[in-house]
Amino acid sequence: MNPRLAALPCLLLAACATRSASVDQRMILPDSGDRYAMEDRQLFLMPMSLGNEPPEFPAALQLQDLVPTTVCAEVTISDAGRVEQVAPLRETGDCGTGVQQQVAGLQQVVESRLRQWRFEPAAICTFRDARAASDANGVCRDGDAERKPVAVRLAYAFTFEVRNGKRRVSGNRVDGH
Numbered sequence: 001m002n003p004r005l006a007a008l009p010c011l012l013l014a015a016c017a018t019r020s021a022s023v024d025q026r027m028i029l030p031d032s033g034d035r036y037a038m039e040d041r042q043l044f045l046m047p048m049s050l051g052n053e054p055p056e057f058p059a060a061l062q063l064q065d066l067v068p069t070t071v072c073a074e075v076t077i078s079d080a081g082r083v084e085q086v087a088p089l090r091e092t093g094d095c096g097t098g099v100q101q102q103v104a105g106l107q108q109v110v111e112s113r114l115r116q117w118r119f120e121p122a123a124i125c126t127f128r129d130a131r132a133a134s135d136a137n138g139v140c141r142d143g144d145a146e147r148k149p150v151a152v153r154l155a156y157a158f159t160f161e162v163r164n165g166k167r168r169v170s171g172n173r174v175d176g177h
Helices: 003-017 100-114 130-135
Strands: 026-029 042-045 066-077 083-089 122-127 145-150 152-163 166-170
Touching: 066 100, 083 100, 100 152, 122 130
Parallel strands: none
Antiparallel strands: 026 152, 042 122, 066 083, 066 152, 122 145, 152 166
């Protein structure tokens, strides 16, 4: 048997045995603060992610086990879709829970990644009347409405965990911040 072919199954198994990293961040929607009263002929469009990569588990953190440790950050997205500011968020839900000596390092990883994110900006679409806004089904097309990009603040939560040597970053979408 060809030695290269004999090594192929081992190589494939090694690739499967590498650390797994699945990320599903949570977006935390605000329950107070800055508000804009929408008219019945207006529609708000959330910013759309432009292929943003989730944070990776820090390679320098060599642990066999880490209880679920959650870090959160608030992101200010400009009306051009750029991340203008990233700040830690600790007073919401499970933010900052877990192994406290690890939170600072993980917070730094999260904030660094969020600074790289880009978005199609949020917008307020103003239609000629309420019926046109209703008929738009959440879509703002040129000619149907005036689209005005707006800056927004959003918060994201990421939970890091190491169980039996397998690293994982995960989350679910939640409301309230």
